[in-house]
Amino acid sequence: xxxxxxxxxxxxxxxxxxxxxxxxxxxxxxxxxxxxxxxxxxxxxxxxxxxxxxxxxxxxxxxxxxxxxxxxxxxxxxxxxxxxxxxxxxxxxxxxxxxxxxxxxxxxxxxxxxxxxxxxxxxxxxxxxxxxxxxxxxxxxxxxxxxxxxxxxxxxxxxxxxxxxxxxxxxxxxxxxxxxxxxxxxxxxxxxxxxxxxxxxxxxxxxxxxxxxxxxxxxxxxx
Numbered sequence: 001x002x003x004x005x006x007x008x009x010x011x012x013x014x015x016x017x018x019x020x021x022x023x024x025x026x027x028x029x030x031x032x033x034x035x036x037x038x039x040x041x042x043x044x045x046x047x048x049x050x051x052x053x054x055x056x057x058x059x060x061x062x063x064x065x066x067x068x069x070x071x072x073x074x075x076x077x078x079x080x081x082x083x084x085x086x087x088x089x090x091x092x093x094x095x096x097x098x099x100x101x102x103x104x105x106x107x108x109x110x111x112x113x114x115x116x117x118x119x120x121x122x123x124x125x126x127x128x129x130x131x132x133x134x135x136x137x138x139x140x141x142x143x144x145x146x147x148x149x150x151x152x153x154x155x156x157x158x159x160x161x162x163x164x165x166x167x168x169x170x171x172x173x174x175x176x177x178x179x180x181x182x183x184x185x186x187x188x189x190x191x192x193x194x195x196x197x198x199x200x201x202x203x204x205x206x207x208x209x210x211x212x213x214x215x216x217x218x219x220x221x222x223x
Contacts, residue, residue, distance in 0.1 A: 001196065002153060003081060003108065004032050005203040006220065010077060010106050011036055017076040020068075020100065023083045027052035033079070034058070040075075042068065066092045073102045080109045082216075085127045094143045101223045107145065111136065113152055113217040119165045131217055145221035151206060152214030156198050161215045 024030040024041040033039035040059040
């Protein structure tokens with residue numbers, strides 16, 4: 001919801017602009033993006049591409065990790081949601097995003113935040129790292145991006161996330177055991193509905209202001 005809200009602000013209601021969704025997973029974001037512009041989705045997983053097709057997504061490509069099958073200056077907006085933390089050489093991906101973006105085009109990126117939140121949850125999701133705002137800024141600056149804004153988010157849930165991570169570390173230290181499947185269980189008892197409301201409130205706040213802390217980071221940059 002936060003990403004789609006920000007995409008709407010970036011595109012300014014121009015439905016003919018070209019959007020690239022990197023690693024869109026099973027396709028819920030890509031499906032919405034198709035309503036906002038000419039949207040393409042890429043993923044390294046054949047299963048993910050299959051799920052996207054089942055949702056009715058039309059423009060899909062199976063790709064290698066570090067090479068996008070598009071020409072230079074092809075897109076007005078590249079969206080990279082929780083991708084860089086999985087990559088050994090994140091700078092190579094940022095350079096590919098620059099290559100396929102038109103001059104003046106935008107990159108919307110999110111990554112997990114704060115290295116001291118590192119836990120078995122990150123290992124289960126095959127993360128290489130978590131980012132601070134200054135660390136992400138330095139990386140983007142080094143690769144030549146013009147940064148419009150950087151903000152933490154997932155802020156209203158941050159105390160709960162922090163508590164869960166600390167408890168998880170403590171339990172793992174005591175028992176030496178950790179159930180990786182726990183990371184992928186879908187919340188029940190109406191929690192999904194609550195989370196949607198929380199992220200809706202955060203979307204409204206992010207329209208005008210940044211958050212000082214949170215479990216994730218977002219950046220809006222331009223070429």
